[in-house]
Amino acid sequence: MNEFELIARLTRALPGNETVVVGSGDDCAVLDVGAQDRLLLFKTDAVVEGIHFTKATPPRKIGRKALARCLSDVAAMAGTPTAALVTLGLPPGFEVSFVEAIYAGLNELAAQQGVAVVGGETTTNPERVLISVSLIGFVPRGRLLRRSGAKPGDAIFVTGELGGSLAGKHLDFEPRLVEARWLAEHFPIHTLMDVSDGLAGDLRHILNASGVGAELLKRAVPISRAAQLAAKAGDAAKPAFAAALTDGEDFELLFTTAGRLAIPLLDAWRKQFPKLRLSCIGKIVPGKQITIRDQRGAYPLNARGYVHFTPAKSHLADGGR
């Protein structure tokens, strides 16, 4: 049973109440807290030593990442983050300066984004550092972007470049808050999320929630320089395109809008965000599958994000990609 299957099982019987607009299963929970013009976003996310960072990671970057991951989830709802609580699990005998540096990195990003850090707690986690951040934010009422809104004929977009995040980006990424709000304000976006588990897996969440399939153009998927370099050096566990599809922690935006708006959106984006690449990587189609199309044809991608290349012998002659 993987994480998603476990969560699906656990979330079947969760108690609700009349404040819940969106419960589990989207980037943030959404609650109606009685404010006339907006809904509350509520999210929690944890980072653990040895998994999301190492003993060698500078503590400022650990603190920054712990908050940035939550901010990316608020971006995925086109929301504005407001306040955070920090839970710090620490081995006994930790250095105070280490903890202060974690907070310094977290506070700096919070201040940049207008987020108040309103407390939290420290507890003992004897073997390793663990940081859980809770975040609330807001989204205008009537502008809620869920994973379930994708429609056949939609164009699929992704910001930035994908893959190879472990080379450094996973500690330094910019949550796409401004970009997501701009999109929601200027275009009828159908669905929006952040790419945190890899494009293939996260697109799968949109497709499942929306009851549709997708066709991706291999050439259009933006592959990061880090993933390309790793593949060229021959020390990567997977080819660069597979890295772009399945590496985690990209924290870019993945969204769809009606296909006829693809060109106007790309034009407007380039004017608004000239430094951040936006790629139209394919389209939403009827069905359930993700299909990869290149100059030789179309190939299915399996549900887990693993690229299924076996039918394409000509590809093996092309370097295995």
Place this chain on the structure above:
Amino acid sequence: MNEFELIARLTRALPGNETVVVGSGDDCAVLDVGAQDRLLLFKTDAVVEGIHFTKATPPRKIGRKALARCLSDVAAMAGTPTAALVTLGLPPGFEVSFVEAIYAGLNELAAQQGVAVVGGETTTNPERVLISVSLIGFVPRGRLLRRSGAKPGDAIFVTGELGGSLAGKHLDFEPRLVEARWLAEHFPIHTLMDVSDGLAGDLRHILNASGVGAELLKRAVPISRAAQLAAKAGDAAKPAFAAALTDGEDFELLFTTAGRLAIPLLDAWRKQFPKLRLSCIGKIVPGKQITIRDQRGAYPLNARGYVHFTPAKSHLADGGR
């Protein structure tokens, strides 16, 4: 440096914004989220295997406790809890039935209290189970009870009985939500908190926040049967009265109101909550100290919650108490 000193150091430089009504340093953070009639409460709390529960603790009780601790903090603000997120750190190879039982215990209490569980996440914490719960709730605007409102002449009250929680109550306690709201609605309560770190330490938080001292009547402090039994059996690390002052995890309410209201409040309480003991344990006085008064005189309590009995030789003859 203890937990409180560390937190004091870390919270000096936390970023804020215009939504913050109460930041760190009270039972919950309080935020103005634009709802006309109420303020948002925001709290997070973690329990860790080997510290807050053991490998032998039934998982339903672990889940219940993880939520109940947060609920007690909402009670400490006389608030109403609304929605929770659950972060579960699990060693690899955990049993799914174990996780389901944690959720069952948590969900049952949530449903009883009208709290929606709106998601969360699982992450790997290789050596031990850790559960962090985030909770939001509400308090009516204008009825916010802080730790800083105690005034000389106030009567000090505590619900239930104190000490010896480890014998079982720490897993089964009832968060005093109904009682706290009733108090806030019917009496001009000056200050309110929950007793989670022991009466002496928690009263100290109120005194520091309010700039006052307190005099406790030894005879009036309600000592739990568990603490009394442990002391009689001779296997307790401390006498029963010291247990009542310094054991943690009582999760009772500690509050003050004007002394002239003490009798009317006790009378009204008995009618409203005939099954839950309420004790007037002393009064707020000028100064900074906590003084313990018994039939022989008055003795200071030091700041850390440790009972300082050395001046009282007659007490040593009385069995060290």
